[in-house]
Amino acid sequence: MIEIRHLNKKYPGKLALSDVSFDLPRGEIVGLLGENGAGKTTLMKCMLGLTRFEGSVTLDGEPVSHRNIAALSFGTGEHSFFPGLTAQDHRVFYEAHFPRFSAQRFHGLLDFFSLPPHRKLRTFSMGQQNQFEVILALSQGADYILLDEPFAGNDVFNREDFYKVLSGILEPHETLLLSTHLIEEVSGILGRALLLRGGRLVGDLSVPQLEEEGKTLLEAVKETYRYRADRVGRALGALTGEEELP
Amino acid sequence: MKRRCERALTPPGISFAAERRWFAAGLVLAALWSLRFVPGYLRALGALYETDRLTGERSLLEGAVMPPFAEVLGSALAGFPVLALAMVFVAVFHYQSHVRGSRSILLMRRLPDRWELHRRCLAAPLLGLLAAAAAALALWLLYFAVYRLATPQECLLPLSRPDPGRFLP
Numbered sequence: 001m002i003e004i005r006h007l008n009k010k011y012p013g014k015l016a017l018s019d020v021s022f023d024l025p026r027g028e029i030v031g032l033l034g035e036n037g038a039g040k041t042t043l044m045k046c047m048l049g050l051t052r053f054e055g056s057v058t059l060d061g062e063p064v065s066h067r068n069i070a071a072l073s074f075g076t077g078e079h080s081f082f083p084g085l086t087a088q089d090h091r092v093f094y095e096a097h098f099p100r101f102s103a104q105r106f107h108g109l110l111d112f113f114s115l116p117p118h119r120k121l122r123t124f125s126m127g128q129q130n131q132f133e134v135i136l137a138l139s140q141g142a143d144y145i146l147l148d149e150p151f152a153g154n155d156v157f158n159r160e161d162f163y164k165v166l167s168g169i170l171e172p173h174e175t176l177l178l179s180t181h182l183i184e185e186v187s188g189i190l191g192r193a194l195l196l197r198g199g200r201l202v203g204d205l206s207v208p209q210l211e212e213e214g215k216t217l218l219e220a221v222k223e224t225y226r227y228r229a230d231r232v233g234r235a236l237g238a239l240t241g242e243e244e245l246p
Numbered sequence: 247m248k249r250r251c252e253r254a255l256t257p258p259g260i261s262f263a264a265e266r267r268w269f270a271a272g273l274v275l276a277a278l279w280s281l282r283f284v285p286g287y288l289r290a291l292g293a294l295y296e297t298d299r300l301t302g303e304r305s306l307l308e309g310a311v312m313p314p315f316a317e318v319l320g321s322a323l324a325g326f327p328v329l330a331l332a333m334v335f336v337a338v339f340h341y342q343s344h345v346r347g348s349r350s351i352l353l354m355r356r357l358p359d360r361w362e363l364h365r366r367c368l369a370a371p372l373l374g375l376l377a378a379a380a381a382a383l384a385l386w387l388l389y390f391a392v393y394r395l396a397t398p399q400e401c402l403l404p405l406s407r408p409d410p411g412r413f414l415p
Contacts, residue, residue, distance in 0.1 A: 050355055066358050066359070069356050074356060076352060080348065081348055081350060081353070082259045082350050082353075083259065083347035083348050083350075084259025097358060121348075
């Protein structure tokens with residue numbers, strides 16, 4: 001289990017994360033939701049030890065360090081692959097560094113997405129690069145898979161393929177933390193949603209519980225964020241000088 | 247096996263063989279530049295002699311002294327510090343390669359082997375630095391041997407222990 005306690009992260013002149021605490025047990029698919037600048041990427045980078053922070057992040061009781069970091073994988077919309085290497089070169093590199101790397105899953109996913117194994121990554125389209133980034137994160141052999149906006153730049157068909165893959169191939173011990181804006185699209189695969197706003201954790205929602213209450217995840221998110229449905233009408237009214245739209 | 251070891255000396259996607267070729271070219275240029283020692287030495291050596299205009303015979307000038315080795319050597323080995331400086335830029339280029347085109351730095355910094363990033367960015371430049379230093383030392387010894395052995399002994403200044411203090415202001 002990953003335990004995060006009283007996590008604070010400051011950038012000059014800005015508090016990026018403020019007193020964030022939660023647990024991430026094995027075997028869950030968790031959404032990390034929030035608007036731009038809410039702190040989703042920063043939170044993931046803190047969990048991976050890629051940036052300094054105050055507070056604690058532990059993995060099975062131990063601080064995350066080079067000794068246990070292989071249990072966490074990271075796929076990011078910024079892309080962490082090597083553009084000058086081919087997909088096969090990446091397999092060789094990952095196998096050398098991650099003993100639990102799954103070549104079977106890697107090749108299976110390459111086939112599924114029809115990605116060329118012997119072309120350099122820099123020649124891939126943006127959508128293909130996103131797919132490859134996720135393939136690496138899923139194949140590393142990690143227990144905790146952190147995906148940060150992995151679908152940015154993909155069309156809806158690509159994204160639907162992603163969801164099928166994600167919900168179909170994860171083992172019971174694998175945990176997925178998925179940061180995204182696309183709440184409606186991912187709500188079908190999530191078991192839980194963490195809501196960040198202005199660097200604070202403002203909600204920790206159980207999706208099955210919401211369903212029991214007859215609410216959708218999107219409704220619960222809007223409620224938590226106190227979304228003002230009339231704001232579009234007000235804005236248009238102010239801009240055009242006409243009466244508010246209904 | 248050798249190829250795999252070599253590949254681990256540069257960031258993934260950057261060819262060690264290509265960098266080795268560039269370095270070898272730099273080494274050759276630095277060595278060629280060092281050949282400036284030869285005409286400089288021959289000029290200094292020639293200045294020790296006078297030539298009889300009638301007979302054409304050369305004889306040592308009385309009391310002629312060969313300039314110190316450092317003076318004769320001049321800037322002949324200057325190519326090697328330049329090559330060493332280039333290695334610093336290569337190291338910076340290696341680190342920067344992890345934020346160009348993608349953010350592979352995010353992968354390199356979360357590898358279980360925490361030295362992998364620095365090994366791949368610094369190994370080749372450090373090897374280059376050592377090779378440049380070794381080549382400079384070898385040429386210095388060669389030219390010093392030429393200076394000591396080819397110069398008439400009576401014209402050489404006695405070897406003195408180096409005084410580190412003379413480099414201080």
